Amino acid sequence: MLDPTKPRPSPGPGELGVTFEQPDAHHALLVVEGEIDTLTAGSLERALTELLNASAEVLVVDLSAVTFLASSGLAVLIRAAHQAGERRLRLVSTARAVRRPMEITGSDQLFDLYPDRAAALSPEV
C-alpha cells in the first residue's frame, strides 16, 4: 500500500507510478505517472484490476502525468474499458502522447476523456 504522506520521486524509465484512491463511496481514482510501454504495462494492468474491483460507480484514470503510451499499454486500457462495461472508464489527459495513440486506433470511443481530474470526478454519473 502506498503511503500518500511520503513524497514520491518521479518514476524513471521502466518505472510507473500508480496511486489508487477512493475519495468517496462513489468515486475510485487511479493516478498514473511515467511511460506506459512493454516494461510497465504489467504494473498498469495490476493497478487497473484494483480499480475495477472497486465498488464505486465512477472509475477515473488520471493519465495527466503519462508521457508515453505504447500499444501494449493501450491494449491494457482497452481491456479494462471492456471489463468496466457500463460504468465506462473516465480518462484524464490532454497530452498528445496519450490522445494521439487513442485517436489513430479509434479507441478513444471506448473511454470518456476529460481535460482535468476535477471534471472527471464531477458528480454527474
Add this chain to the structure above:
Amino acid sequence: MSDWDSHPPGEPSVVEVRTSATAALIPTIRAVASDLAARADFDLDAISDLRMAVDEACATLVDVAAPASMLQCTFRVHAEHIEVHAHVHAGSADATVSTDTFGWRVLQTLADHVEALRQDSVVGADHAGPTVGIRLDKHAGMPPR
C-alpha cells in the same frame, strides 16, 4: 542553420543505434527517434507517431531476439521523411515477425509504410536463428503554420 543543411541534397543523414536486445533500452532508442524527427521539422503528430512506431518495432523484435544478442536500429533522415530499419538475430530457427497482432496493426497505422523482413542464417554464422527485421517509413507531415 538546421543540422541537415550540411548534407548534399538527396543524401540522407544516417544514424545507427546498437543496443543489447532488451526492452530496458527501448526508451533510449525511441528518444533518439523523437529527437531526429524534431530536428527534421516533423510536425508534432508525426514526431509522436514515429516515436511510437519505433517503440513498437523494437518491442516486437526484442521479443524474438536471441539471448544476449544485439538490436540494431538505423535511421535514414531524408528531407521529408525518415526511414527506419531495425533488426535482430532471432533465437529460434522458425522465428518471424508476428503481423497478426494488435501491435502490428497499430504500427501500420502509425507509419506510412511498414514491412517485416526475414533472412535465413548463413552457414557458419555464430547464431542459429534467422535475422528478422522491420523497415518503416514516416513522412514529416503537414508543414508547420
